[in-house]
Amino acid sequence: MPEQSIPKEAAYQIINDELMLDGNPRLNLASFVTTWMEPECDRLIMSAINKNYVDMDGYPVTTELQTHDCICSFxxxxxxxxxxxxxxxxxxxxxxxxxxxxxxxxxxxxxxxxxxxxxxxxxxxxxxxxxxxxxxxxxxxxxxxxxxxxxxxxxxxxxxxxxxxxxxxxxxxxxxxxxxxxxxxxxxxxxxxxxxxxxxxxxxxxxxxxxxxxxxxxxxxxxxxxxxxxxxxxxxxxxxxxxxxxxxxxxxxxxxxxxxxxxxxxxxxQYYQFIRLGFEVSTCSFAFLSHYVMKGYRSIMENCMENAKAVKEGIQATGRFEMVSGDVGVPLVAFSLRDSSRYTVFDVSQSLRRFGWIVPAYTMPADAEHVAVLRVVIREDFSGSLAERLVSDIRKVVADLDGRWSRTAIVAEVKAEEKPGGVVAHRKSVRETTQPQEIDGDRRGRVDRKKTNGVC
Ligand SMILES: Cc1ncc(COP(=O)(O)O)c(C=O)c1O
Missing domain, CATH: 3.40.640.10 (Type I PLP-dependent aspartate aminotransferase-like (Major domain))
Incomplete structure (x- = not known):
């Protein structure tokens, strides 16, 4: 606790600036959790954010909504x-x-x-x-x-x-x-x-x-x-x-x-939160009753599936990935690298961060631990143009990793020739000498953390 206070504007600025360093939730394709809602929902959130909905005596209308007109929680x-x-x-x-x-x-x-x-x-x-x-x-x-x-x-x-x-x-x-x-x-x-x-x-x-x-x-x-x-x-x-x-x-x-x-x-x-405030009741009420209803939900889900299909086809067209997810299920695309001898899905995931995308890579649980995949969850706010953008960025990342690999190999061969006796370095060991910690350490960490490694 600092002894001296600072102006509230400065305190706001400091915290807000730090928060800017977070990833962009809309580009977080790891998450199943809602990252966008209608502006009217955002307004409802602000007007009900200070209500604790379990206080039925203090907030009878919120309670009424909860118990009669909406799904009451997540x-x-x-x-x-x-x-x-x-x-x-x-x-x-x-x-x-x-x-x-x-x-x-x-x-x-x-x-x-x-x-x-x-x-x-x-x-x-x-x-x-x-x-x-x-x-x-x-x-x-x-x-x-x-x-x-x-x-x-x-x-x-x-x-x-x-x-x-x-x-x-x-x-x-x-x-x-x-x-x-x-x-x-x-x-x-x-x-x-x-x-x-x-x-x-x-x-x-x-x-x-x-x-x-x-x-x-x-x-x-x-x-x-x-x-x-x-x-x-x-x-x-x-x-x-x-x-x-x-x-x-x-x-x-x-x-x-x-x-x-x-x-x-x-x-x-609806957004995710851990405490029970009034806004979740009113926004859920909004989502279920005023706006989405059966027809609305169906069309949102159909749209998600269409965008998932576009991502899937775009990724398949690169020729570099194998599809792991099927056509029936929740709208997500899981895919693995056809050839992991030079770089892995963890490298692809890491490189996509450069464009702002958060795409998790993980290994499958027992007895399929040797299979490593990337996963993209398609939510309501993921548009067709974002789908195109993602596929194009995946292409760039793959081309970049291919290029990086050839540069590393050329440098290694030149070095090997310079040595007396001209020992030719093994490809894998060449790469390990260039970036051993980041790649191996990161990958090992993810494997160790098993089901908590971003797939939740
Ligand atoms: C299939 C499944 N079960 C359980 C959970 C846990 O849900 P929550 O994070 O809301 O506690 C999740 C979260 O992603 C999930 O996908």
């Missing part, structure tokens, strides 16, 4: 058997997710600050339910486990650690980067509290085959007498699939799907 945890929050917005979402409730019934669910919190709540509920059933049967209840794919978001690992549940991960393999339902069901045992499937994998945007999972698990439950349920982590796909693939069965239409978390802050709808 992550929504919706479940079947518990009834603890009568929220009309949860009701709207439940209908969107095909919960088997009549028009006059009330859905149950709760708003959370994000999908991580929603997942903690869902996981805890499954754990308690499993424990209570085991206790009632007089069976041991001290070794709960949960089955997921190795592609899950890091919050599932946190859930397992915080709440002492063994995480049983279905390993991936090259060319298959989502949970294999057959292997998942094989891993289920009497201590499994639930199988967690992802709608919109963080690695490739793909939807897991939840219908097949439901079918196989139903068979297993019938054979064993267990009642292992399914949770769907639809943080990124929950507001994509209902609009783009309404016939895809992944939600409450499947009997074993007992809970779903969805996130209105991902891809479209």
């Amino acid at each position: 992550g929504i945890f919706i479940c079947r058997p518990w009834n603890f929050l009568q929220n009309r917005c949860v009701n709207m979402i439940s209908h969107l997710l095909n919960a088997p409730i009549g028009e006059d019934d009330i859905a149950v669910g709760v708003g959370t600050v994000g999908s991580s919190e929603a997942i903690m709540l869902a996981g805890l509920a499954f754990k308690r339910k499993w424990q209570n059933e085991r206790k009632a049967e007089g069976k041991p209840h001290d070794k709960p486990n949960i089955v997921t794919g190795a592609n899950v978001q890091v919050c599932w690992e946190k859930f397992a650690k915080y709440f002492e549940v063994e995480l049983k991960e279905v390993k991936l393999r090259e060319g298959f980067y989502v949970m294999d339902p057959v292997k998942a069901v094989e891993m289920v045992d009497e201590n499994t509290i639930c199988v967690a499937a992802i709608l919109g994998s963080i690695l490739t945007g793909e939807f897991e085959d939840i219908k097949l999972l439901n079918h196989l698990l139903t068979e297993k439950n019938r054979e064993t007498g267990w009642s292992t349920p399914i949770h769907v982590d639809a943080a990124s796909g929950g507001f994509v699939a209902p609009f783009l693939y309404p016939d895809l069965e992944w939600d409450f239409r499947l009997p074993l799907v007992k809970s779903i978390n969805v996130s209105s802050s991902q891809i479209i709808a």
